[in-house]
Amino acid sequence: MKTTYLNKWVLLAICWFTASIYFLFFKASGNPVPIPQFDKICHLGLFFGQFWLLAKACFSANITIPQRLFIITAISWAAASETIQALFTTRQGDIIDAIADLIGAALALWLAQHIQTARRYSSKEKY
Template sequence: MNLLKNKWFILAILWLGAAIWGLIFRETSPNHAPMFPHFDKVAHCLLFFGQFWLLARAFLAAKKPVPYGVLWGFALVMAVGTEWAQATFTHSRQADFWDGVADMLGATIALMLAHHAHKIWTRQATEIKAE
């Protein structure tokens, strides 16, 4: 798979960069009230959903098998690593077990959706060829 020509992989890299610099390590102000209770958990879930949907989509677009287990393992490493990094490199944020759970929930939903989408797309392609 030529990753530099795969728009989904490029989007995944851009998404990761934006997440690292703009969302994960950004200091929060004490006056900043969340939009609603547990807003941060929703943000973590959506962040990881987007990241792992784009990665899975890169494999699907290249017509390569999606390494679901490897991607899920990478999500786990990322979840633990980002929580550790927040606690280590920021002053206003701390590691939170439930943020990690939200991260993994987002990644799991994305990978399950990718698996389901692959099955549908494969079935549709088979039906078109049969006609």
């Protein structure tokens, strides 16, 4: 059976990445939200969504989630996004934002790994 690597989840991950570029670099930060540390929650959510969609693409293609590659990608993207925000936008780069980014990615990958392991274990029980 031929594995299709380009599936709807990959396309959604590309759309999510494009939207995150807009929100991280181009959307002006407006009035402060009355929820403390709301921007950290947004960073966590952006990275959780990005890496969850990438994991879903792996599920759909029936391949093992490349954890190491995704972790390296998360670290690189968190560092790059905060550096770009600090140097080229009106926003400030913040190490706490980068940590929130990495926590979001780690949560998504942890959840995806557990789901993938459970699915493989349950499929082995059937046979």
